[in-house]
Amino acid sequence: MRKKQNNEYKSPVAAFLWSVTMVGFGQLYNGQYTFGFMLLASEFTINTLSNLNPSIHHSFHGDFIKAHDVVNYHWGLFYPSLYGFSIWQAYYRAIVMNYQKEGKEPPEKVYLTGFCIGLVVGMNLGVYWHHYFLDHILLFKVLSSPVFNGIFLGIIVGFAGHLLEKLQSKLKVDEHGRKG
Numbered sequence: 001m002r003k004k005q006n007n008e009y010k011s012p013v014a015a016f017l018w019s020v021t022m023v024g025f026g027q028l029y030n031g032q033y034t035f036g037f038m039l040l041a042s043e044f045t046i047n048t049l050s051n052l053n054p055s056i057h058h059s060f061h062g063d064f065i066k067a068h069d070v071v072n073y074h075w076g077l078f079y080p081s082l083y084g085f086s087i088w089q090a091y092y093r094a095i096v097m098n099y100q101k102e103g104k105e106p107p108e109k110v111y112l113t114g115f116c117i118g119l120v121v122g123m124n125l126g127v128y129w130h131h132y133f134l135d136h137i138l139l140f141k142v143l144s145s146p147v148f149n150g151i152f153l154g155i156i157v158g159f160a161g162h163l164l165e166k167l168q169s170k171l172k173v174d175e176h177g178r179k180g
Helices: 012-021 025-029 033-050 052-060 064-070 079-101 113-136 138-144 146-171
Strands: none
Touching: 012 025, 012 079, 025 033, 025 079, 033 052, 033 079, 052 064, 052 146, 064 146, 079 113, 113 146
């Protein structure tokens, strides 16, 4: 049986932003319903087992010690990977779908890899090392929250990863001296 091809344009930016909003929403936007609901179920499971929502609640109320104490870090460190993967996959899948809609071969280049890997690494470091700000640097007290520090470092390292990826692609030169 032949698979029905969707001829609707999918904005990679919209897919990216839907995934930023909630894990799996970008996949639902792209029409990947089974995969999107699997990611949503994973998000719900990890969120619940890590006590992420109570930590967010305490963070927004300025009770950073309680935000730290309530998190189950064994589960909490899974969340950044799921989040980063969801963003990357939705963005790239929208690009591939648009190429297929036009009857073209999908690009060999993979987009936003540096940003998403940097996001995951930064978020994990931020979640894991947030207590350093709580104990040593009172000026950045807001970063003593595992939630805020994870987001802050995730964004910074994500953009650094994106810049490194762009720099690497500009420096990549094939044997004929052309930029790749």
